[in-house]
Amino acid sequence: MKYTYLTALFLIFCISSWSQQTIKFPIVENGTMASITIDEKDAKVVALASKFLSNDVKQVSGKNMVINKKKAKYQIIAGTLGKSKYINQIVSKNNMDVSQIKNKWETYSIQVIKKPSQNVEKALVIIGSDRRGTAYGLLEISRMIGVSPWEWWADVTPTKQENIVLHIENKIYGEPSVKYRGIFLNDEDWGLQRWSALNYEPETGDIGSKTYAKVFELLLRLRANTIWPAMHKCTKAFYHYPQNKIVADDYAIVIGTSHAEPMLCNINAEWNHDIMGDYRYDTNSESIKTLFKKRAKETANFEGIYTLGMRGEHDSPMIVGEDDTQSQVKLLEQVITDQRKILKTNSKKGVIKPQAFVPYKEVLHYYQSGLNLPEDVSLVWTDDNYGYMRQLSNAKEQKRSGGAGVYYHTSYWGRPHDYLWLNSTNPVLMWEEMTKAYEFGSQNIWILNCGDIKPHEYNIELFLDMAWHIDAFKNNDAVKKHHINWSAREFGNSNAEAITNLMFDYNQLAFQRRPEFMAWSQVEPVTKSGKTELTQYHYCDEVFKRIEAHENLIDQVKQLKQTIPSYRADAFYQLVYYPIVGASNLNLKWLYSYKNEFVASQGRESAKDFASKSLEAYKTIKKETDYFNNTLQNGKWKHIMSMSPRHLPVFAEPTASIPLTEKHNTLGIAIEGYQMEVNNEIINSYADVFPVFNAYTKNKYYMDVFLKGQGELEWELQPKADWIILSKTSGKLDKNQLEERIWVTIDWDKVPQGENKKEAPLGHDYQLIPPSYKVNSAIDVITKNKTTTLGVSVFNPKFKNLEDYKGFVEDKGFVSINAENYTRKTKGKEAEWTTFSGLGYTGNVSVALPRSATSETRVEAIKQNSPVLEYDFYTFNFGEVDVFLQAVPTHAFNNNSGVRCAVAIDNAEPVIVDFQTFGRSETWKQNVLKNASVKSVKQIVNTSGKHKLKIWMVDPGVMLDQILIDLGGWKTSYAFPPETKM
Structure with missing residues (x-):
C-alpha cells in the first residue's frame, strides 16, 4: 500500500469531514474483486469516469473491474444526487444527511457503508452534488490507488499491487475555491497541433475530438472543468468540428475562449474577409453580429463562458473609426450591449449565460478609462504575460455579482521575448500571484495559458490544486511541500526531497x-x-x-x-x-x-x-x-x-570566435577584476595586482593561466608569503588543458595585523588605504623563460569597534545585502515584514504583509505606522552614496495602490522608492526579462564607521530581493555582488 499512503499525502484535503475514523474497503483482495455500480441514466461523464477507474484498477492489479455487476460482494456505488436511482435509494434507506452536498457546486462525499443491501457486504459510496462532482469522486479513488493524473500524458506507469485495499475516511470534498478552473491551449504550432495532426489523430489532420477527449480526461483527473481551446491559424476552430462540442459535454467540460475570441468565436480561423468584409465593428457590425448569433445558437444547450468585448484580428487592438480613447470605449460598450442581447435571446428562460470580460493590453486601458461593464460579467484580470498580475479588483469591484478571475501565463509568444519551449515560470511566484489574486476577489474563473501542456505538467497541477482548495496554500512553504508530495507520488518517497530541491534550483536559475x-x-x-x-x-x-x-x-x-x-x-x-x-x-x-x-x-x-x-x-x-x-x-x-x-x-547553432595564433607559445595570465590580461609590456597597466583582500569579508579571487599559441608549457606559482593560499601551485598547459583557474585565498591566522585603533580611516579611497592598515605581498608566476609578479594586498586592521560586529561591511567601495538578512525589524501599526522562500535572486525575499494593510505616503505617518527593516553596516569611506534596491517586479494591486517602500540611512528622512511600471515601457521590458526591478536613491554617509539602513513599507506586497549601498566602487554586473557580511 506504499503508493496509497503517498497519494493520500498529496491529496488536497476536503473542507469538512464526517468522521476521523478510517474504514477498510477492499477493491482487490485475495482474488475478490469489487465492482462499480452506476445508474446508466446518470450523466455521460459518470460513465466515463467509471470506465477510467476500472481501467486504472486493471493497470494496478492486472484484474478487470466490472461495471454494474449486481452480485459483487464489494461495490463502489457512485452517482449524482437526484440523478442516480442507486444513490437516491441509499440516501433514503440510510436516512443520510446530504445537506452539505445538495445544491453545492462540484462537491462530493466518499464514505463506506456496511450492508447497504442484502447481497453487498460493503459499499464505497460516492455521492456527487452534480455530474462533475461525481466524476471527481470516482477519480479520487484512482488517486488513492496510486494512479497519477499524468498516467497517460506523462507516462507515469502505476505501481503494481496484487491487493488494493483502501482505508477510507468519510469525507466531503468541496466546494472548490474557484468556480471555473482550467487551461488555455495556446501557441500550439510547434507541438500539440503537429503531434495531433501527424501522429495521434492523423485521420483528422488536426486537433480534433480524439485529442480533446484525452485533454478533457486529464482535466477531470486534475479536478478542472474549463478549457479555452487551441486557436492559432494552424488549428481549425474548435466548433469547426461538430463532434468537439459533443465530446466536451460528455466530459462535462465548460468551453470558454480567450480575450481575442468573443462569443466563443475563433476570429483567426473563422473570419473570412472575402465573404464577411472587414472585421470592424464601427463599419461592419451586422456581419460580425451574424457570426455571434450563429455561435450563440450553436452552443445554447452546452456549458460555456462567453467572452464579451472585442479585439482586432490576430490578437491585435480593435480597429475603430476614431483614434481617441473615449470613442473606443463607447464603441466597445456598444459591442458588449449587442452581445448580451444575442445571449439573452439564445438562452433558456431565466438562465444567464456565464460571461467574462478580459481587460488585456489596450482593453485594460479602456476599462480604466471608464468603460461601463454590467455587474454580472466576470472581470478576468491578466498578468503582464510574464507572471505578474497587472491589476486586481478594488474594494468596489470585489462587490460585483459577476465576481472576478485570472488569466495567467506559463508560456508566451510576444514582446519583449517569447518563452514557448520549457516551463520557466517559478511556481513560488505563481503561488504568490495567485493567492494574491484570490485574496482580492478573483474567485470565479482561473485559466492558465500552458502552451502545449508539455512540459508544463507540474505548474498546471499546482495551479489547479490551488484553484481547487486555496486554503491548503496559505503559507509560503506550501509550494515546497506540494512539490515533495507530487515527487513522492510520481517517483517514490526516497527521491521526493532530492527531486524537489533540484527543481527549486532549476527554477531559481530560470x-x-x-x-x-x-x-x-x-x-x-x-x-x-x-x-x-x-x-x-x-x-x-x-x-x-x-x-x-x-x-x-x-x-x-x-x-x-x-x-x-x-x-x-x-x-x-x-x-x-x-x-x-x-x-x-x-x-x-x-x-x-x-x-x-x-x-x-x-x-x-x-x-x-x-x-x-x-x-x-x-x-x-x-x-x-x-x-x-x-x-x-x-x-x-x-x-x-x-x-x-x-x-x-x-x-540557433552557435558561432565561434577564433583567437589569433601566436608564433611561439607563451603563458597568459588574467586576474579577477580586469578585462585585460596581465601585460608587462604596458606601463602602469594595473592588471597585475589582485583586488584588495578584506579581513572582514574573507573574500577570494581567481587568476587564470592560459596558453597562447600551441604546444606545451609548464608553470609554477610561488607565493611570497605563507599566508597566501593557492588552490594549485603548478601545472602544465597543453592541448588537453588549455587554461586553468586558480583560486587565491588568505590564511587570516597568519596575516600580520594592522594597527589597533578605535575607528577606521576617514574618507580614504579603498584602493588607497594607509599602509598601517594594509599588508602587501606577491605571487610569482614562473615559466621556463619568464617570471611575472602579481601583487597581493590584504586589508587586515584591528578596529575595536568591529570586534564581535555582526552587521555588513564595506568591501571595495560597496556594501551588498540580501534583503532577508535584516539586523532587526519592527512591526507597524497594521503590517510587518516577513520572508518568502523560493523567490528572488537569493532564494528569499522580504515582503510586507498583510496585503490589506493601508498604504502610507506621508513621511511622519511612515515613521510612526509602517513596519521597518534595519540593516547594520560599516563603511571605511563617507560621502554621498547610491542605495540600490532590487525588488521582484510586481505591479500595484489596483489603481488605488502602488509598489513603494521608503529608504533612509541613519536619521535621515525617509525617501520613497517606487517600483511601478506602466504599459509596455522599456523599463518594464527589462524588468520582466530579468525578473528584477532596480531603483536607487541618493543618501549621505556622513562619516566612516557604523550606520543603519532603514527600509519602511509604503505599500503592502512589495518584495525586496537585494540591496546595494554603492560608495563608488560597484563595477558593472548583472546581479548585485555577493553579500559583504562580517
Whole structure:
C-alpha cells in the first residue's frame, strides 16, 4: 500500500469531514474483486469516469473491474444526487444527511457503508452534488490507488499491487475555491497541433475530438472543468468540428475562449474577409453580429463562458473609426450591449449565460478609462504575460455579482521575448500571484495559458490544486511541500526531497534569467543575439558561476535518473530530466559562447575549447529532443517537442570566435577584476595586482593561466608569503588543458595585523588605504623563460569597534545585502515584514504583509505606522552614496495602490522608492526579462564607521530581493555582488 499512503499525502484535503475514523474497503483482495455500480441514466461523464477507474484498477492489479455487476460482494456505488436511482435509494434507506452536498457546486462525499443491501457486504459510496462532482469522486479513488493524473500524458506507469485495499475516511470534498478552473491551449504550432495532426489523430489532420477527449480526461483527473481551446491559424476552430462540442459535454467540460475570441468565436480561423468584409465593428457590425448569433445558437444547450468585448484580428487592438480613447470605449460598450442581447435571446428562460470580460493590453486601458461593464460579467484580470498580475479588483469591484478571475501565463509568444519551449515560470511566484489574486476577489474563473501542456505538467497541477482548495496554500512553504508530495507520488518517497530541491534550483536559475532569454535578444521585431550583461571579470565571474550551477544541475539529474525504477523512467525523463537538461544546455550553449568570444579577445587557445563546448551543448539539446520525439514511448510523442519555437536566434547553432595564433607559445595570465590580461609590456597597466583582500569579508579571487599559441608549457606559482593560499601551485598547459583557474585565498591566522585603533580611516579611497592598515605581498608566476609578479594586498586592521560586529561591511567601495538578512525589524501599526522562500535572486525575499494593510505616503505617518527593516553596516569611506534596491517586479494591486517602500540611512528622512511600471515601457521590458526591478536613491554617509539602513513599507506586497549601498566602487554586473557580511 506504499503508493496509497503517498497519494493520500498529496491529496488536497476536503473542507469538512464526517468522521476521523478510517474504514477498510477492499477493491482487490485475495482474488475478490469489487465492482462499480452506476445508474446508466446518470450523466455521460459518470460513465466515463467509471470506465477510467476500472481501467486504472486493471493497470494496478492486472484484474478487470466490472461495471454494474449486481452480485459483487464489494461495490463502489457512485452517482449524482437526484440523478442516480442507486444513490437516491441509499440516501433514503440510510436516512443520510446530504445537506452539505445538495445544491453545492462540484462537491462530493466518499464514505463506506456496511450492508447497504442484502447481497453487498460493503459499499464505497460516492455521492456527487452534480455530474462533475461525481466524476471527481470516482477519480479520487484512482488517486488513492496510486494512479497519477499524468498516467497517460506523462507516462507515469502505476505501481503494481496484487491487493488494493483502501482505508477510507468519510469525507466531503468541496466546494472548490474557484468556480471555473482550467487551461488555455495556446501557441500550439510547434507541438500539440503537429503531434495531433501527424501522429495521434492523423485521420483528422488536426486537433480534433480524439485529442480533446484525452485533454478533457486529464482535466477531470486534475479536478478542472474549463478549457479555452487551441486557436492559432494552424488549428481549425474548435466548433469547426461538430463532434468537439459533443465530446466536451460528455466530459462535462465548460468551453470558454480567450480575450481575442468573443462569443466563443475563433476570429483567426473563422473570419473570412472575402465573404464577411472587414472585421470592424464601427463599419461592419451586422456581419460580425451574424457570426455571434450563429455561435450563440450553436452552443445554447452546452456549458460555456462567453467572452464579451472585442479585439482586432490576430490578437491585435480593435480597429475603430476614431483614434481617441473615449470613442473606443463607447464603441466597445456598444459591442458588449449587442452581445448580451444575442445571449439573452439564445438562452433558456431565466438562465444567464456565464460571461467574462478580459481587460488585456489596450482593453485594460479602456476599462480604466471608464468603460461601463454590467455587474454580472466576470472581470478576468491578466498578468503582464510574464507572471505578474497587472491589476486586481478594488474594494468596489470585489462587490460585483459577476465576481472576478485570472488569466495567467506559463508560456508566451510576444514582446519583449517569447518563452514557448520549457516551463520557466517559478511556481513560488505563481503561488504568490495567485493567492494574491484570490485574496482580492478573483474567485470565479482561473485559466492558465500552458502552451502545449508539455512540459508544463507540474505548474498546471499546482495551479489547479490551488484553484481547487486555496486554503491548503496559505503559507509560503506550501509550494515546497506540494512539490515533495507530487515527487513522492510520481517517483517514490526516497527521491521526493532530492527531486524537489533540484527543481527549486532549476527554477531559481530560470528566475534569474529564463533559458529562452539567454541570447540577450528581443522579438517583434526579432533582433540578433546581443551582448550579455553577465560580467566575466568581476565578482567571481558571473558567467563561470552560472556555468558551474548548470553543470551541477545536469550532474544531479543524471545521478537521480539512475535511481528511478524502470517503469517510471519515461515519466522522469518528461517531467524532470528533459526540462533540466534542455534548459541547462541552452544556458551552457550561450555561456560557453560568451566565454569563447571573451577569451578569444585575449588570444587564448582555450577559445577553441569553449566553442567546442558550446556546440556540444547545442548537439545535446538536439539529441535529447530527437529522443523525446522519436524514441520515447516508441514514438508516442513524435512531433510534440520543438527545440526552437519560431526559430529565434536564441535556439540557433552557435558561432565561434577564433583567437589569433601566436608564433611561439607563451603563458597568459588574467586576474579577477580586469578585462585585460596581465601585460608587462604596458606601463602602469594595473592588471597585475589582485583586488584588495578584506579581513572582514574573507573574500577570494581567481587568476587564470592560459596558453597562447600551441604546444606545451609548464608553470609554477610561488607565493611570497605563507599566508597566501593557492588552490594549485603548478601545472602544465597543453592541448588537453588549455587554461586553468586558480583560486587565491588568505590564511587570516597568519596575516600580520594592522594597527589597533578605535575607528577606521576617514574618507580614504579603498584602493588607497594607509599602509598601517594594509599588508602587501606577491605571487610569482614562473615559466621556463619568464617570471611575472602579481601583487597581493590584504586589508587586515584591528578596529575595536568591529570586534564581535555582526552587521555588513564595506568591501571595495560597496556594501551588498540580501534583503532577508535584516539586523532587526519592527512591526507597524497594521503590517510587518516577513520572508518568502523560493523567490528572488537569493532564494528569499522580504515582503510586507498583510496585503490589506493601508498604504502610507506621508513621511511622519511612515515613521510612526509602517513596519521597518534595519540593516547594520560599516563603511571605511563617507560621502554621498547610491542605495540600490532590487525588488521582484510586481505591479500595484489596483489603481488605488502602488509598489513603494521608503529608504533612509541613519536619521535621515525617509525617501520613497517606487517600483511601478506602466504599459509596455522599456523599463518594464527589462524588468520582466530579468525578473528584477532596480531603483536607487541618493543618501549621505556622513562619516566612516557604523550606520543603519532603514527600509519602511509604503505599500503592502512589495518584495525586496537585494540591496546595494554603492560608495563608488560597484563595477558593472548583472546581479548585485555577493553579500559583504562580517
